[in-house]
Every structure is written in C-alpha cells, then in structure tokens.
Amino acid sequence: MTKGMRTRIGLYTLALFVLTGCERCQGDLPCDTPDCAPAATPYTLEIPPFFPPMDIPEDNPLTVEGIELGRMLFWEKELSADGSMSCGSCHLPSAGFSDPNPYSTGITGAQGFRNAMAIINIGWSPSFFWDGRALTLEEQILEPVSHPDEMALPWSEAVERLQNSEDYAARFAVAFGDETITPERTTKAIAQFVRTLVSADSKFDRWRRGETFLTDAEFAGYEIFLREGGDPETTPGGEFGGDCFHCHGEAGLQFSDYLFRNNGLDSTFAADAGHAGVTGNPLDSGKFKTPTLRNIALSGPYMHDGRFQTLEEVVEHYNSGGVPSTTVDPFMKYTTGGLQLSAVQQAQLIAFLHTLTDTSFTSNPAFQDPH
Amino acid sequence: MQSPSSLFVFGLLVLVLTGCDRCNPEPPETLLGTARMNLELAWGDEPYALEQVVTDHNGYPVRLDNLQLYLAPVAFRIDGEWFEGADVSLIDFSVHAQHIESTLNAGTYDAVRFGMGLPPEINTDIDPASYPNSHPLSVIGSAGMFWTWASGYIFVKYEGKFALESGTQLLDPVSYHCGTDASYRTVTLEFPEPLVIASETTSTLTLTLDAAKALNGTDDAIDLAVDPVTHNAQGDSLGGRMMDLLVDAWQINVQ
Numbered sequence: 001m002t003k004g005m006r007t008r009i010g011l012y013t014l015a016l017f018v019l020t021g022c023e024r025c026q027g028d029l030p031c032d033t034p035d036c037a038p039a040a041t042p043y044t045l046e047i048p049p050f051f052p053p054m055d056i057p058e059d060n061p062l063t064v065e066g067i068e069l070g071r072m073l074f075w076e077k078e079l080s081a082d083g084s085m086s087c088g089s090c091h092l093p094s095a096g097f098s099d100p101n102p103y104s105t106g107i108t109g110a111q112g113f114r115n116a117m118a119i120i121n122i123g124w125s126p127s128f129f130w131d132g133r134a135l136t137l138e139e140q141i142l143e144p145v146s147h148p149d150e151m152a153l154p155w156s157e158a159v160e161r162l163q164n165s166e167d168y169a170a171r172f173a174v175a176f177g178d179e180t181i182t183p184e185r186t187t188k189a190i191a192q193f194v195r196t197l198v199s200a201d202s203k204f205d206r207w208r209r210g211e212t213f214l215t216d217a218e219f220a221g222y223e224i225f226l227r228e229g230g231d232p233e234t235t236p237g238g239e240f241g242g243d244c245f246h247c248h249g250e251a252g253l254q255f256s257d258y259l260f261r262n263n264g265l266d267s268t269f270a271a272d273a274g275h276a277g278v279t280g281n282p283l284d285s286g287k288f289k290t291p292t293l294r295n296i297a298l299s300g301p302y303m304h305d306g307r308f309q310t311l312e313e314v315v316e317h318y319n320s321g322g323v324p325s326t327t328v329d330p331f332m333k334y335t336t337g338g339l340q341l342s343a344v345q346q347a348q349l350i351a352f353l354h355t356l357t358d359t360s361f362t363s364n365p366a367f368q369d370p371h
Numbered sequence: 372m373q374s375p376s377s378l379f380v381f382g383l384l385v386l387v388l389t390g391c392d393r394c395n396p397e398p399p400e401t402l403l404g405t406a407r408m409n410l411e412l413a414w415g416d417e418p419y420a421l422e423q424v425v426t427d428h429n430g431y432p433v434r435l436d437n438l439q440l441y442l443a444p445v446a447f448r449i450d451g452e453w454f455e456g457a458d459v460s461l462i463d464f465s466v467h468a469q470h471i472e473s474t475l476n477a478g479t480y481d482a483v484r485f486g487m488g489l490p491p492e493i494n495t496d497i498d499p500a501s502y503p504n505s506h507p508l509s510v511i512g513s514a515g516m517f518w519t520w521a522s523g524y525i526f527v528k529y530e531g532k533f534a535l536e537s538g539t540q541l542l543d544p545v546s547y548h549c550g551t552d553a554s555y556r557t558v559t560l561e562f563p564e565p566l567v568i569a570s571e572t573t574s575t576l577t578l579t580l581d582a583a584k585a586l587n588g589t590d591d592a593i594d595l596a597v598d599p600v601t602h603n604a605q606g607d608s609l610g611g612r613m614m615d616l617l618v619d620a621w622q623i624n625v626q
Binding site: 124230235237249250252254257258324325328332 | 498509511530
C-alpha cells in the first residue's frame with residue numbers, strides 16, 4: 001500500500017467517523033423511538049383556542065394510521081373474552097363517552113363499583129381513573145381488557161386474536177413499523193385515538209370565541225359558577241356564589257383541576273377509600289379525581305359511584321353542604337349549611353352547565369364505531 | 372502533492388467539521404454558580420411535616436394538610452445591588468425536597484429577597500394556557516392555584532382542619548387562600564453569614580417557613596374560631612393580614 005493510499009484511507013475513515021458523529025448531534029433524527037414508524041403519517045392535533053398544549057409522550061407520537069388503528073381497537077369487541085364488549089360499550093359517545101348506568105356490567109355480569117369516567121379531553125389529564133392509580137393513558141388502557149369484572153380477556157389471548165387478523169397485522173405494520181403486535185402497541189394505538197377525543201365546540205366555547213350569546217339565565221349561572229360561596233356578612237370573601245370554579249376552573253377551559261378531593265359525599269370510607277387506596281394515606285380517604293364538567297348534562301349519573309341521577313340532585317348536594325369528615329375538602333366549607341342558593345339560582349347554574357354540551361363532539365363521525 | 376480525491380475528502384472534512392461545530396453546545400459560562408435554596412417547614416421551633424397535629428397560639432389542635440405558595444422572583448444582593456435569580460417558583464410542602472435554584476454571578480452575597488405571590492404583571496390577564504405545561508403558571512402546573520383571569524392566581528394556600536377542643540376529631544376547616552395584586556408582599560432576609568457563590572459550583576441555603584407564624588405574629592393574630600376561612604379573590608382584609616403575618620415567618624440559613 002502506498003503512502004498516498006494510506007492517507008486516502010485515513011481521510012475516508014476520518015470522514016466517516018465525523019459524519020457519523022455529527023449525525024448524533026442533530027435533533028431531528030427520523031426514527032429515535034422503539035416504536036418509530038417511518039411509514040406512518042405524522043398527525044398534528046389542533047389545540048382549540050384557550051386550551052393548553054397537550055403533552056404527547058415522545059414514545060407514542062400521534063400518527064394518522066395509529067389513531068385510526070386506535071379507533072378500530074377502541075371499538076373492537078374481540079378484545080373481550082366472549083367477543084361481546086369493546087371499550088366503547090362502557091364509554092358511549094352519546095353519554096360523553098361514559099356509561100349511563102351507575103356501574104358498568106362486565107362480560108360475566110359482574111359490576112364494578114365506580115361509574116365509568118367520561119372520556120373527554122382526557123389527553124390533558126395528568127392522572128387516570130377516579131382514584132388516580134394510572135399516571136399515563138397507556139397504563140390506564142391496559143387494565144380493562146384483562147380485568148375479570150370487565151372484558152376479562154388475558155392480554156396474551158388478545159394479542160393472539162389480533163395477530164390472527166391480516167387486517168390488524170397490516171395496520172400495526174404501518175402504524176408501528178412492523179407487524180409485531182403487543183399489549184403495549186395496542187394500548188399505544190388506543191391512547192392515540194383517545195387523545196383526539198377533544199370537545200371544544202360547546203355553546204360556551206362559541207360564546208368565548210365571540211360567535212354567539214348566552215341567555216340571561218345561562219350568563220347568570222356562569223356568574224354563580226364563578227362566585228365564592230357564603231354570606232359575605234359571615235364569610236370573608238363570600239359572594240353567595242356556587243364556589244364551583246375552584247375545582248372545575250376555567251383555566252385552559254378544562255373545567256377540572258384534575259386534583260383529588262373529598263366533596264362531602266360520605267363521612268366514612270369503608271365502602272371506597274378512593275385516592276387513599278393508591279397512596280396508602282388515610283388522609284386521602286374519600287378523595288376522588290375532579291371530573292370535567294364538559295358535556296356534564298350528557299354524562300350522568302354523577303359522582304364516582306353514580307349516586308346522583310340528575311344535575312338537580314348534584315346541585316342540591318352542594319347546596320345543602322354534604323357531610324363533614326376528617327378529609328372533606330376545604331372548599332366544602334359550608335357543610336353545616338350549604339351554599340343556600342335559591343331555586344332560581346340553582347336553575348340558572350344548571351342552565352349554564354348545559355352550555356357545556358358539545359353535540360359536535362358526541363356525534364363526530366371520526367369517533368364512532370368503524371366496524 | 373496529494374491526489375485530487377484526497378483534497379476533495381480533506382475539503383469535505385473541513386466543511387463537515389465546520390458545520391458540525393454549529394450543533395455543539397455553547398461553551399460553559401465559567402463565572403456562573405448556583406444558589407440552591409432548600410425549603411423547609413417548621414411549627415414554632417420544631418420541624419413540621421404536613422398532616423401532623425399541632426397546637427396553635429390559642430390552644431386549638433390544628434392539622435395542616437396543604438401549604439402551597441408562589442415565590443416570585445428571587446433576588447440576591449451583592450455590594451448593595453440586587454441580582455435576580457429564579458423567576459417563578461411554586462412551593463408545595465406536600466412534596467419532598469422543595470427547593471429553588473438560582474444561577475448567579477460568582478461573588479459574595481449578603482441577603483436574599485423574594486416576592487410572596489406573583490407580581491401584578493404576571494398575575495392577571497395572562498392566559499395560563501399560554502404557558503408550557505411544565506411551567507408553574509400553566510394550567511397543569513398551577514392546578515388548584517388559579518382563580519380566574521380577572522382575579523389571577525392564589526398566592527398562598529394554607530389549608531387543614533382544626534377543633535375547638537383538644538382530644539376531639541378535627542372537623543372544622545382551615546382554609547386560607549390569599550391572593551390579588553394588593554396581597555403581593557416582598558420579603559428581605561439578611562444572611563447570618565455571607566453566601567459565597569463560586570463558578571460552576573452550587574452553594575446551599577435553607578429557607579424555613581414557620582407555619583405557626585402565619586396565624587400569630589408580633590402585631591396581629593388570627594383566631595381560627597372567628598376567622599377560619601378566607602378566599603380573598605376580591606381582596607378581603609383577612610387574606611392581607613395573613614400575608615403580612617407570613618412576611619415575618621421566614622428564616623434563612625447559609626450552609
């Protein structure tokens with residue numbers, strides 16, 4: 001080998017090294033996650049006006065094909081042991097993607113002990129389930145398929161069923177880069193779909209955008225919603241309001257602070273410890289995640305156990321104050337007397353809550369059963 | 372002379388190396404150091420953890436379940452001049468190891484100053500949705516600490532339960548939510564010994580809040596039996612009283 005050849009080889013090697021090394025410092029590598037899917041089409045979720053950004057997990061970016069696969073899987077009854085139930089069986093679009101029954105009935109006839117939570121703008125939530133036992137959407141979705149009181153299908157069998165479908169194999173291949181089907185990929189796809197379940201076109205939204213007007217009763221209800229509760233003569237800051245905004249605040253138009261609170265339903269918690277069942281802290285007893293009020297008129301029955309059938313009953317609960325306990329939320333500070341709203345004020349508050357109904361969301365063709 | 376192909380490769384190398392330089396991180400600033408201020412909670416002279424039952428100045432058993440507050444901004448003094456550190460911090464005493472880190476020029480500092488609450492320019496009329504979710508003023512980051520666009524953020528949330536007699540269940544609410552521009556306070560604390568910030572090192576301070584002093588100070592005291600609740604979105608006097616009491620509730624130590 002001549003000196004010139006050795007020099008050239010050395011330079012080529014150095015060039016290769018430098019080029020490879022330089023690639024590592026570029027931020028936009030095309031495929032840097034375990035489930036990268038070069039064939040899938042990136043999907044940009046449109047964030048509605050006044051909404052915060054949605055944090056999408058880096059290892060599960062939204063894609064057109066992933067979302068469509070997720071919709072197929074969300075409505076796939078073969079993900080239940082007897083082929084009779086899908087996610088959508090307990091999360092009905094017409095009910096704000098919740099269950100109109102207090103407790104959902106699984107394939108064995110067994111019932112849960114909490115109301116199925118409404119799936120609305122859930123992509124913004126930092127925790128899942130009434131008790132917050134899941135911290136990611138993907139983790140939450142893993143549970144119902146194999147839960148014996150729900151869809152009761154072991155994940156190994158669920159994967160096998162999907163693998164036997166040429167259509168699903170092809171869809172997974174496009175969405176995730178190859179035909180491998182796993183529980184993780186299945187939940188990722190469903191999570192992608194669920195993150196697109198965005199409700200932002202209620203009458204209230206249109207009013208906020210300056211596109212319509214609220215009626216006098218609706219606007220009066222909105223003011224009650226935003227006012228502090230209590231008699232100003234006896235309660236500093238009291239404004240004879242509904243005190244709703246503290247937990248169901250309008251920040252980011254989420255109508256939930258996603259925190260865990262005891263809203264004075266019970267004085268003992270043997271039947272359901274709530275968040276304490278997750279944290280192990282007795283002072284979290286009776287605390288449940290604050291649900292969004294979006295589509296609240298459609299998503300009854302209400303509370304974690306579906307004990308109230310109507311919004312009138314819900315408002316009456318707060319109006320009478322609930323029951324005291326060692327963990328009741330400080331916002332339920334009127335347990336001895338309640339908010340004491342008049343019948344007219346209660347009706348106005350309910351009129352406002354109806355303005356949060358978004359039928360373009362519940363009837364959106366992109367969210368319905370594709371099977 | 373090398374062959375043309377070698378020259379080409381050499382030229383390519385120069386080009387690539389020059390291009391690659393653009394994506395290298397900025398060289399470290401050698402004159403900057405870090406002040407790490409650890410936040411601790413006390414009740415009187417004793418360390419305090421939330422959910423402990425203690426006794427207030429009137430003898431009422433009290434349990435704090437939630438104590439959160441905004442500190443914004445933090446500044447440090449050197450030779451009579453203030454230099455700003457961390458801008459907005461939400462302190463949540465239910466979370467372990469709360470601290471505030473400030474990047475400062477190397478030097479010897481003799482005092483710290485911080486705002487309790489949020490200065491008016493970032494308190495109202497700013498949409499929380501405009502912040503990234505990791506920001507303490509964002510919708511998610513401020514969960515439970517935001518009133519409305521008009522009234523702004525809750526500066527201090529001091530919540531728990533108390534009873535009028537010891538030995539009984541703690542059922543009565545303690546619920547102070549202090550806020551509004553008029554309630555913004557500034558606290559200045561002289562260091563008992565100088566804080567030396569050396570370049571590329573972290574110096575540690577401990578900032579202790581005596582939660583008992585939120586109810587009982589030298590010039591004022593709040594009686595839970597009379598005033599257990601304030602949500603002063605409209606700026607009632609009780610919220611302002613607690614903010615005044617809190618100004619004198621802090622202690623700083625340099626480690």
